Amino acid sequence: MQRKWFIVILGIILIPTCVWLLYDNGENQHAQQLIKREKQLEIAEPSQSTQTREFDLAALADRGLGQPLPTEFLSSWVAEDEYWFVGYPRADVGVEIPFPPGKIAKASTNTEPVNENPGFVGPQSCRECHREKFESFIHTAHFQTSRLASPETVHGAFTEGRNEMTTREENVTFEMVQRNDQLYQRVDFYGWRFEVPMQIVFGSAKMGESYLYWHGDQLYQHNVTYLTDPDRWVNSPGYVDGDAAYARPIPARCVECHTTYADFREERNHYTPGSLILGISCERCHGPGREHVAYHQTHPDSREAKAITNPRQLTRQQQLDICGQCHSGTAPRKTTPFAFRPGDRVTDHFDMSKAHLDDNRVHTSNQLNRLSQSKCFQESEMTCADCHNPHQSERGNMRLFSQRCIQCHDAQACGMAEQIGERIVENCIDCHMPLRNTKKLRFETAAGKLFPPLRDHHVRVDELATEAYLKSIDPAPAVRK
Ligand code: HEC
Ligand code: HEC
Ligand code: HEC
Ligand code: HEC
Ligand code: HEC
Ligand code: HEC
Ligand code: HEC
Incomplete structure (x- = not known):
C-alpha cells in the first residue's frame, strides 16, 4: 500500500518534469535550429523563387555549387557528428550531408601520405611469377570486394525506369544517374535536389554493393545500396527509409576489411586520397610483398622464397x-x-x-x-x-x-x-x-x-x-x- 502511494506521488512529480524537460529541450533545439538556419541563409547563395526554377545541377557542379536551399527549409550544423541537417516543415524525415546545403562534395588538395606504406604493392605485382594463382584469384570475392566505381564496375541499373528508389515518403526519392563516365546518386527532397558522386564500390556484389565518396580527405557512405537479389536499389543496411543520409563516415575498420591498404590519417574517416590499394590482395594473407618481389626480380634463379609468409x-x-x-x-x-x-x-x-x-x-x-x-x-x-x-x-x-x-x-x-x-x-x-x-x-x-x-x-x-x-x-x- 505504502509503496503504491509512493509510486503515484513520484509519478505526479516526475511526469510533468519530464514533459517540461522534453518540451524545453525541443524548444531549445528548435530555437537553435532557427538561429543556425539564419546564419546558414546568410552564407547561402542568393536564391529568389528557388522553388519554381528547375536547376541545371551539372552546370552548377562545374562551379562547385549545388541547388541553393529554398528559404522554407530548415538547416543546421550538428557539430558533434560533423554534418549538416536539412529538414522541411512538419516532415519527420531529413537530410544529413557533410558539405553545406547549396554546395557539393569537394576533392582534397592535400594528397601527401602521412604514414609510410609498409610494403603493400597490390596483386598485379604477383602476376609475373605466380600467373596461375593470379588468374584464378581475380575471380574471388576477396579480389573484387572493392574497386573504383564506373559504368563497368557497378552492377545496379542506371537505365530509366530501373534507376529509381522511392521511399515511404513520396516527397523523398533517389535517382541513380550517369553523366559522361561519372555516376551519381541524385536526391529529390521535397523539391530540393542534390547530387553525390559514386566513387568507390565496396562489395563483390554476390550479395550487394555499397558506394563511397570523398569530401576533402574524408570517406562517406551513400544512402543507396544495390542488392543483387532481388536486383534492386535499397537503403544501405541500418539506414532509415525516407531519410537521405550521406554523412555516415567510413571508419578504418571498414576499409581494413575491404581493401588491401589505405593511408589512414585520423579518426573518424580521414585518408590520403590516392593511397588506397583496392581489392583484398594476396598480401593480407601472405604479408606485404615489396621485399619479396624485389628479391626475386633481382635473383631470378632462386627457388627459395624470401620475405613472404606461407x-x-x-x-x-x-x-x-x-x-x-x-x-x-x-x-x-x-x-x-x-x-x-x-x-x-x-x-x-x-x-x-x-x-x-x-x-x-x-x-x-x-x-x-x-x-x-x-x-x-x-x-x-x-x-x-x-x-x-x-x-x-x-x-x-x-x-x-x-x-x-x-x-x-x-x-x-x-x-x-x-x-x-x-x-x-x-x-x-x-x-x-x-x-x-x-x-x-x-x-x-x-x-x-x-x-x-x-x-x-x-x-x-x-x-x-x-x-x-x-x-x-x-x-x-x-x-x-
Ligand atoms: C619475380 C618473381 C616473383 C614475384 C613477382 C613474386 N614472387 Fe612469390 N615466389 C617467387 C619464387 C621464386 C618463390 C619460391 C618458389 C615457389 O614457391 O614458387 C615464391 C614463393 C612464394 C610463396 C610461397 C612461400 C613459401 O614459403 O612457400 C608465396 C606465398 C608467394 N611467393 C607470394 C607472393 C606474393 C603475394 C607476391 C606478390 C606480392 C609474389 N609472391 C610475387 C617469385 C616471385
Ligand atoms: C582483409 C580482410 C580479409 C581477410 C584477411 C580474409 N577475408 Fe575472406 N572476406 C573478406 C571480405 C570483406 C569478404 C566479402 C567479400 C565480398 O563479397 O565483397 C570475404 C569473403 C570471403 C568468402 C566468401 C567468398 C564467396 O565468394 O562467397 C570466403 C569463403 C572467405 N572470405 C574466406 C576467407 C578465408 C578462408 C580467409 C583466410 C585464409 C579469409 N577469408 C581472409 C575479408 C577478408
Ligand atoms: C570485420 C570486417 C568487416 C568490416 C568492419 C566490414 N565488413 Fe563488409 N563484409 C565483411 C565480410 C566478411 C563480408 C561477407 C559477408 C559476411 O560474412 O557478413 C562482407 C560483406 C559486405 C558487403 C556485401 C558484399 C557481397 O556482395 O557479398 C558489403 C556491401 C560490405 N560488406 C560493405 C561494408 C561497409 C560499407 C563497411 C563499413 C561501413 C563494412 N562492410 C565493414 C567484412 C567486413
Ligand atoms: C537431409 C539432410 C542431411 C544431409 C543431406 C546430410 N545430413 Fe548428415 N545428418 C543429418 C541428420 C538429421 C543427422 C542426425 C541423424 C540422427 O541423429 O539419426 C545427421 C548426422 C550426421 C553426422 C553425425 C553422426 C553422428 O551420429 O555423430 C555426420 C558426421 C553427418 N551427418 C555428416 C554428413 C555428411 C558428411 C553429409 C554429406 C555427405 C551429410 N551429413 C548429409 C542430416 C543430413
Ligand atoms: C566445414 C567446412 C567449412 C569450414 C571449415 C569453413 N567454411 Fe566457410 N563456408 C563453407 C560453406 C559450405 C560455405 C557456403 C559456400 C557457398 O554458399 O557457396 C561457406 C561460406 C563462407 C563465406 C561466405 C558467407 C556467406 O554466407 O555467403 C565466408 C565469408 C566463409 N565461408 C568464411 C570462412 C572462414 C573465415 C572460415 C574459417 C574461420 C571458414 N569459412 C571455414 C564451409 C566451411
Ligand atoms: C585469403 C587469404 C589468401 C589470399 C588472398 C591469397 N592466399 Fe595464397 N595462400 C593462402 C593460404 C591459407 C595458403 C596455404 C594453403 C594451404 O594450407 O593449403 C596459401 C598458399 C600460397 C602459396 C604456396 C602454396 C602453394 O599452393 O603453392 C602461394 C605461392 C600463394 N599462396 C600465392 C598467392 C598469391 C600469388 C596470391 C594472390 C594472387 C594469394 N596467394 C592470395 C591464403 C591466401
Ligand atoms: C577436418 C576434418 C573435418 C571436416 C573437414 C569436417 N568435419 Fe565434421 N566433424 C569432424 C570431427 C572430428 C567431428 C567430431 C567427431 C564425430 O562426430 O565424428 C565432427 C563432427 C561432425 C558432426 C556431428 C556434430 C555434432 O554436434 O554432433 C556433423 C553433423 C558434422 N561433423 C558434419 C560435417 C559436415 C557437413 C562437414 C562439411 C561441411 C564436416 N563435418 C567437415 C571433423 C571434420
Whole structure:
C-alpha cells in the first residue's frame, strides 16, 4: 500500500518534469535550429523563387555549387557528428550531408601520405611469377570486394525506369544517374535536389554493393545500396527509409576489411586520397610483398622464397587468425589500422572481450566464432583452408564443399544416408550449415524489411534445415482430399 502511494506521488512529480524537460529541450533545439538556419541563409547563395526554377545541377557542379536551399527549409550544423541537417516543415524525415546545403562534395588538395606504406604493392605485382594463382584469384570475392566505381564496375541499373528508389515518403526519392563516365546518386527532397558522386564500390556484389565518396580527405557512405537479389536499389543496411543520409563516415575498420591498404590519417574517416590499394590482395594473407618481389626480380634463379609468409608453415591458431582479422566480427582496436601481419594473433590487435560476434552492426562476418562452436572444429585440427581454397572462387559449388566434408567423414556415417541414398554426396551443406537470416543485417525498403541470408558456420545437426532440404529435393506429393 505504502509503496503504491509512493509510486503515484513520484509519478505526479516526475511526469510533468519530464514533459517540461522534453518540451524545453525541443524548444531549445528548435530555437537553435532557427538561429543556425539564419546564419546558414546568410552564407547561402542568393536564391529568389528557388522553388519554381528547375536547376541545371551539372552546370552548377562545374562551379562547385549545388541547388541553393529554398528559404522554407530548415538547416543546421550538428557539430558533434560533423554534418549538416536539412529538414522541411512538419516532415519527420531529413537530410544529413557533410558539405553545406547549396554546395557539393569537394576533392582534397592535400594528397601527401602521412604514414609510410609498409610494403603493400597490390596483386598485379604477383602476376609475373605466380600467373596461375593470379588468374584464378581475380575471380574471388576477396579480389573484387572493392574497386573504383564506373559504368563497368557497378552492377545496379542506371537505365530509366530501373534507376529509381522511392521511399515511404513520396516527397523523398533517389535517382541513380550517369553523366559522361561519372555516376551519381541524385536526391529529390521535397523539391530540393542534390547530387553525390559514386566513387568507390565496396562489395563483390554476390550479395550487394555499397558506394563511397570523398569530401576533402574524408570517406562517406551513400544512402543507396544495390542488392543483387532481388536486383534492386535499397537503403544501405541500418539506414532509415525516407531519410537521405550521406554523412555516415567510413571508419578504418571498414576499409581494413575491404581493401588491401589505405593511408589512414585520423579518426573518424580521414585518408590520403590516392593511397588506397583496392581489392583484398594476396598480401593480407601472405604479408606485404615489396621485399619479396624485389628479391626475386633481382635473383631470378632462386627457388627459395624470401620475405613472404606461407600460412601452411604457421601454427593452427596463427592460420585461423589470418582469416580472423576480418572474419571474427568487430572489436575495439588496440593497434593502428593495417598493422596486422600473418603470424600475429587477432587478440594482439583487437580487444576480443568486447567483440560484437553475432552482430557487428554492418553484417555478421563472424565465421570464425561460429565455426569454433562446432564439434568438427573442436575435435580436429581444422582450419578455414580445409573447406576453402583462398585462390579460387568456389561459391555455389555444393558438391565440391561436400567433398571437403567427406575428407573427414564417411558419407554413410550420416544418419540420413540410407534415406537419401547416393545423392547425399551432392549436398551435405544445406542440412548441416544452413543459410540463416540475421536480424542484424537489415535493409529498410518502402515495401518492408529485407534480411539477406548468410551461411551459418556452426556445423551441426539441424532438424529444421533437414526438413526444409528434404522438401526441396523431394517435394511432398499434393495431399488429396
Ligand atoms: C619475380 C618473381 C616473383 C614475384 C613477382 C613474386 N614472387 Fe612469390 N615466389 C617467387 C619464387 C621464386 C618463390 C619460391 C618458389 C615457389 O614457391 O614458387 C615464391 C614463393 C612464394 C610463396 C610461397 C612461400 C613459401 O614459403 O612457400 C608465396 C606465398 C608467394 N611467393 C607470394 C607472393 C606474393 C603475394 C607476391 C606478390 C606480392 C609474389 N609472391 C610475387 C617469385 C616471385
Ligand atoms: C582483409 C580482410 C580479409 C581477410 C584477411 C580474409 N577475408 Fe575472406 N572476406 C573478406 C571480405 C570483406 C569478404 C566479402 C567479400 C565480398 O563479397 O565483397 C570475404 C569473403 C570471403 C568468402 C566468401 C567468398 C564467396 O565468394 O562467397 C570466403 C569463403 C572467405 N572470405 C574466406 C576467407 C578465408 C578462408 C580467409 C583466410 C585464409 C579469409 N577469408 C581472409 C575479408 C577478408
Ligand atoms: C570485420 C570486417 C568487416 C568490416 C568492419 C566490414 N565488413 Fe563488409 N563484409 C565483411 C565480410 C566478411 C563480408 C561477407 C559477408 C559476411 O560474412 O557478413 C562482407 C560483406 C559486405 C558487403 C556485401 C558484399 C557481397 O556482395 O557479398 C558489403 C556491401 C560490405 N560488406 C560493405 C561494408 C561497409 C560499407 C563497411 C563499413 C561501413 C563494412 N562492410 C565493414 C567484412 C567486413
Ligand atoms: C585469403 C587469404 C589468401 C589470399 C588472398 C591469397 N592466399 Fe595464397 N595462400 C593462402 C593460404 C591459407 C595458403 C596455404 C594453403 C594451404 O594450407 O593449403 C596459401 C598458399 C600460397 C602459396 C604456396 C602454396 C602453394 O599452393 O603453392 C602461394 C605461392 C600463394 N599462396 C600465392 C598467392 C598469391 C600469388 C596470391 C594472390 C594472387 C594469394 N596467394 C592470395 C591464403 C591466401
Ligand atoms: C577436418 C576434418 C573435418 C571436416 C573437414 C569436417 N568435419 Fe565434421 N566433424 C569432424 C570431427 C572430428 C567431428 C567430431 C567427431 C564425430 O562426430 O565424428 C565432427 C563432427 C561432425 C558432426 C556431428 C556434430 C555434432 O554436434 O554432433 C556433423 C553433423 C558434422 N561433423 C558434419 C560435417 C559436415 C557437413 C562437414 C562439411 C561441411 C564436416 N563435418 C567437415 C571433423 C571434420
Ligand atoms: C537431409 C539432410 C542431411 C544431409 C543431406 C546430410 N545430413 Fe548428415 N545428418 C543429418 C541428420 C538429421 C543427422 C542426425 C541423424 C540422427 O541423429 O539419426 C545427421 C548426422 C550426421 C553426422 C553425425 C553422426 C553422428 O551420429 O555423430 C555426420 C558426421 C553427418 N551427418 C555428416 C554428413 C555428411 C558428411 C553429409 C554429406 C555427405 C551429410 N551429413 C548429409 C542430416 C543430413
Ligand atoms: C566445414 C567446412 C567449412 C569450414 C571449415 C569453413 N567454411 Fe566457410 N563456408 C563453407 C560453406 C559450405 C560455405 C557456403 C559456400 C557457398 O554458399 O557457396 C561457406 C561460406 C563462407 C563465406 C561466405 C558467407 C556467406 O554466407 O555467403 C565466408 C565469408 C566463409 N565461408 C568464411 C570462412 C572462414 C573465415 C572460415 C574459417 C574461420 C571458414 N569459412 C571455414 C564451409 C566451411
